[in-house]
Amino acid sequence: xxxxxxxxxxxxxxxxxxxxxxxxxxxxxxxxxxxxxxxxxxxxxxxxxxxxxxxxxxxxxxxxxxxxxxxxxxxxxxxxxxxxxxxxxxxxxxxxxxxxxxxxxxxxxxxxxxxxxxxxxxxxxxxxxxxxxxxxxxxxxxxxxxxxxxxxxxxxxxxxxxxxxxxxxxxxxxxxxxxxxxxxxxxxxxxxxxxxxxxxxxxxxxxxxxxxxxxxxxxxxxxxxxxxxxxxxxxxxxxxxxxxxxxxxxxxxxxxxxxxxxxxxxxxxxxxxxxxxxxxxxxxxxxxxxxxxxxxxxxxxxxxxxxxxxxxxxxxxxxxxxxxxxxxxxxxxxxxxxxxxxxxxxxxxxxxxxxxxxxxxx
Amino acid sequence: xxxxxxxxxxxxxxxxxxxxxxxxxxxxxxxxxxxxxxxxxxxxxxxxxxxxxxxxxxxxxxxxxxxxxxxxxxxxxxxxxxxxxxxxxxxxxxxxxxxxxxxxxxxxxxxxxxxxxxxxxxxxxxxxxxxxxxxxxxxxxxxxxxxxxxxxxxxxxxxxxxxxxxxxxxxxxxxxxxxxxxxxxxxxxxxxxxxxxxxxxxxxxxxxxxxxxxxxxxxxxxxxxxxxxxxxxxxxxxxxxxxxxxxxxxxxxxxxxxxxxxxxxxxxxxxxxxxxxxxxxxxxxxxxxxxxxxxxxxxxxxxxxxxxxxxxxxxxxxxxxxxxxxxxxxxxxxxxxxxxxxxxxxxxxxxxxxxxxxxxxx
DNA sequence: TTGAAAGCGCTAACAT
DNA sequence: ATGTTAGCGCTTTCAA
Numbered sequence: 001x002x003x004x005x006x007x008x009x010x011x012x013x014x015x016x017x018x019x020x021x022x023x024x025x026x027x028x029x030x031x032x033x034x035x036x037x038x039x040x041x042x043x044x045x046x047x048x049x050x051x052x053x054x055x056x057x058x059x060x061x062x063x064x065x066x067x068x069x070x071x072x073x074x075x076x077x078x079x080x081x082x083x084x085x086x087x088x089x090x091x092x093x094x095x096x097x098x099x100x101x102x103x104x105x106x107x108x109x110x111x112x113x114x115x116x117x118x119x120x121x122x123x124x125x126x127x128x129x130x131x132x133x134x135x136x137x138x139x140x141x142x143x144x145x146x147x148x149x150x151x152x153x154x155x156x157x158x159x160x161x162x163x164x165x166x167x168x169x170x171x172x173x174x175x176x177x178x179x180x181x182x183x184x185x186x187x188x189x190x191x192x193x194x195x196x197x198x199x200x201x202x203x204x205x206x207x208x209x210x211x212x213x214x215x216x217x218x219x220x221x222x223x224x225x226x227x228x229x230x231x232x233x234x235x236x237x238x239x240x241x242x243x244x245x246x247x248x249x250x251x252x253x254x255x256x257x258x259x260x261x262x263x264x265x266x267x268x269x270x271x272x273x274x275x276x277x278x279x280x281x282x283x284x285x286x287x288x289x290x291x292x293x294x295x296x297x298x299x300x301x302x303x304x305x306x307x308x309x310x311x312x313x314x315x316x317x318x319x320x321x322x323x324x325x326x327x328x329x330x331x332x333x334x335x336x337x338x339x340x341x342x343x344x345x346x347x348x349x350x351x352x353x354x355x356x357x358x359x360x361x362x
Numbered sequence: 363x364x365x366x367x368x369x370x371x372x373x374x375x376x377x378x379x380x381x382x383x384x385x386x387x388x389x390x391x392x393x394x395x396x397x398x399x400x401x402x403x404x405x406x407x408x409x410x411x412x413x414x415x416x417x418x419x420x421x422x423x424x425x426x427x428x429x430x431x432x433x434x435x436x437x438x439x440x441x442x443x444x445x446x447x448x449x450x451x452x453x454x455x456x457x458x459x460x461x462x463x464x465x466x467x468x469x470x471x472x473x474x475x476x477x478x479x480x481x482x483x484x485x486x487x488x489x490x491x492x493x494x495x496x497x498x499x500x501x502x503x504x505x506x507x508x509x510x511x512x513x514x515x516x517x518x519x520x521x522x523x524x525x526x527x528x529x530x531x532x533x534x535x536x537x538x539x540x541x542x543x544x545x546x547x548x549x550x551x552x553x554x555x556x557x558x559x560x561x562x563x564x565x566x567x568x569x570x571x572x573x574x575x576x577x578x579x580x581x582x583x584x585x586x587x588x589x590x591x592x593x594x595x596x597x598x599x600x601x602x603x604x605x606x607x608x609x610x611x612x613x614x615x616x617x618x619x620x621x622x623x624x625x626x627x628x629x630x631x632x633x634x635x636x637x638x639x640x641x642x643x644x645x646x647x648x649x650x651x652x653x654x655x656x657x658x659x660x661x662x663x664x665x666x667x668x669x670x671x672x673x674x675x676x677x678x679x680x681x682x683x684x685x686x687x688x689x690x691x692x693x694x695x696x697x698x699x700x701x702x703x704x705x706x707x708x709x710x711x712x713x714x715x716x717x718x719x720x721x722x723x724x
Numbered sequence: 725t726t727g728a729a730a731g732c733g734c735t736a737a738c739a740t
Numbered sequence: 741a742t743g744t745t746a747g748c749g750c751t752t753t754c755a756a
Binding site for chain 2: 065067068070071104107108109183184187190191194198199201231347348349350351354356357359360361
């Protein structure tokens, strides 16, 4: 359907009829079977027919009806999803929900999703998951490569097996991956810095707080830290930045001690928590009646939302893990079904959430 | 596809095969014709069959194969889009681009989009556009009802003609519209207030600045203003708020004079511009070398983006007009094709844009 | 090397 | 009120 713009509100519709495989067959004087063989390069076609058909195809600007095509295609495609276990973690639970939805959505198209979960705090479990995933002989792999070295190793293996790979949430520098889907961690750190900087004019210190479970071996939290530092280098070089890493998988007592000694320092203006576990810090501060320190963290999970609404957390940066998950599956499926080559990097917007726009995100 | 969690990394896959209309017919002991009649609410089905079939549908969690559905449906559907002329305005150009994309996307499903443009500064052109739209005998209407009275009048006419209507960008209180798609203007005003408030600690005055072309007769800008006032009522009642309306469609000289006299007042801390024309104020301030006044406005249009990056505009609230447009068309199409009843109000997130996350939105 | 025909899941017209 | 059937555009099998 084309149109020519003549004047406001008046269009001429030039309805060039949609041509199909049948039309091509008629125009070329052959059967649709032969046309199909040409279209799919399946040989067993005389040179003469081949030439004629190709000419016609070109002339009528044939575009296959993808809807009809996917209706008929019966091939089963298996996708392996290698993602963090969602049981203890609301962030990954959100991802999991997106997987469940996608599973239903894509089943119709013959796409089958197989899940391989690993423990965020256990590198070995990641290796096990990747091994099992490969054993399943999937047609494509979608992975959250939390662990740097093991991640790269796995990607190499996929490359050897000619398996297409899509990453999400955590970036890894591997040239052969089909696509990375997620936020730009460095930029995200810069943004966090700006939000804190905006909230306080005074002199003092800022803290970057990592929870260690993901930190081990993981790049994207370090990228956030780099971005955070870079901001102050550029905008306010006098600000002191300190970094602490809190070890969560120890006893409660231990990390509380760490936090206590941190918060006792009097000149701290703000804290940037590099994961969705922001609420842990915020709850701790609330309990200790510390109100002056500004807090910026990540993601719209229940506890964070509550604390944000009550003004205990100043900003959240939403990474939109559901949409990342959904898009990762979508991207891989479209690649395998329709040979749609995706962008190498699909960066998600860094969504700033305050208590005055949080409702509009829920 | 269900699974039972046994232990980490081990799943039992219960591959409940995709059920189709044929399976439902078999399970309910009727023919596919009857099932189809139930699915599409076309009556002529006995109460008994109806109940049984509905039960089965629910039980097997039937999901229609949209591919097959759209392959078969040959009916042509005409949609009338009544939207502001995009020629003078980048905001509406973005909307227009979304229309062009949607046009291609939906053509396959037999949906034809007809455009009826009107001039933002000319109420009469709106009336003309609506008249022409109706003359086209569309199956559904998508409209941006900038002008309050004429808008309501038109909606009443649509109701009389039994035409389904979707609104976007501008809300209008009309009970019979299928859906409003856009931001919550009141909330948006509150957010703007918070962003300004955050940026300045001192005492002083804030200004709400409307450009008049859209203001005449239009509610959503007044809603923004209300939200803005409500914020300070709640959070910082001592702040003075003044409101000015700048008349843009007069000579340049005139509105510059208005701005000049406004900016001469010494105690102004920040300005909230209620439309995407934020750049006009910012450029003016830049030219007059005014750096201290904070500026919050709307939308990611080229000039705004540039000024935001250079720190001249402090925040933009993105209304995402492309996605609004896209979703409006999507909503109406799905309603007409598949009788999908949308939510009455689809509120878009209020996206906060600063110079540190703007890149992630482009 | 080619053509004819079945069928993907669904809709809608038609027959009963 | 219900069942049967043609056919949407394409792929694929099978027979010629």
